[in-house]
Amino acid sequence: MRLVFLGPPGSGKGTQAKLLAARLNVPAISTGDMLREAVRQGSPLGRRARAIMESGELVPDDVVIGLIRERIAAPDARRGFLLDGFPRTIEQAEALDRLLAGNGGGLDAVINLSVPEGTLLERTLGRAALEGRADDRPETVAERLRVYREKSEPLVSRYRAAGLLTDVDGSGEISEVASRIDRALAGFERAAGRA
Ligand code: AMP
Numbered sequence: 149m150r151l152v153f154l155g156p157p158g159s160g161k162g163t164q165a166k167l168l169a170a171r172l173n174v175p176a177i178s179t180g181d182m183l184r185e186a187v188r189q190g191s192p193l194g195r196r197a198r199a200i201m202e203s204g205e206l207v208p209d210d211v212v213i214g215l216i217r218e219r220i221a222a223p224d225a226r227r228g229f230l231l232d233g234f235p236r237t238i239e240q241a242e243a244l245d246r247l248l249a250g251n252g253g254g255l256d257a258v259i260n261l262s263v264p265e266g267t268l269l270e271r272t273l274g275r276a277a278l279e280g281r282a283d284d285r286p287e288t289v290a291e292r293l294r295v296y297r298e299k300s301e302p303l304v305s306r307y308r309a310a311g312l313l314t315d316v317d318g319s320g321e322i323s324e325v326a327s328r329i330d331r332a333l334a335g336f337e338r339a340a341g342r343a
Pocket of ligand 1: 157179180181183200201202204205206207208209212232233234235236240283292
């Protein structure tokens with residue numbers, strides 16, 4: 149399975165991607181986690197990305213495309229993977245298509261998690277209190293949402309037009325959302341005639 153999770157900050161992408169990856173036994177690949185790790189290590193990439201991430205903007209496409217190119221070439225991604233937080237721009241989506249085309253096939257499905265805006269704010273502010281993420285401050289969350297609407301939301305129609313999108317209601321408890329994702333994927337596979 150090669151899956152992509154789409155959704156605004158606070159939609160539960162990261163949480164659900166990790167849970168689903170464990171159920172499917174494929175790696176959950178998060179460019180946000182990879183970048184945060186680089187920042188922690190103070191590597192050249194981390195030094196470059198830090199201020200951008202803290203302002204809520206996007207790291208340049210070529211940087212994240214390079215990270216993904218290497219990561220999906222790793223042996224553990226051979227059986228499939230789940231992408232969380234990539235692609236985030238049309239350019240990244242096009243690069244992903246090219247990478248996968250050269251790598252024996254395309255995506256199987258794209259899960260679009262949607263959550264009312266009030267819940268997004270509640271969740272990111274709750275996470276700020278728990279995890280202390282620098283980009284979960286209220287001003288930065290507002291900017292990340294704006295960037296999401298402008299740069300990433302167009303991916304929803306792109307993948308819908310490609311027949312890959314499945315919409316999942318991301319509100320409620322973690323386990324409820326996980327069950328909805330399972331049902332959506334099963335329904336999606338049936339509809340695609342692959343089950
Ligand atoms: P996330 O954990 O996915 O919310 O990502 C945290 C931050 O990392 C984002 O606000 C961006 O600054 C950066 N980032 C993560 N993934 C990408 C991506 N695919 N393209 C550009 N920037 C990214």
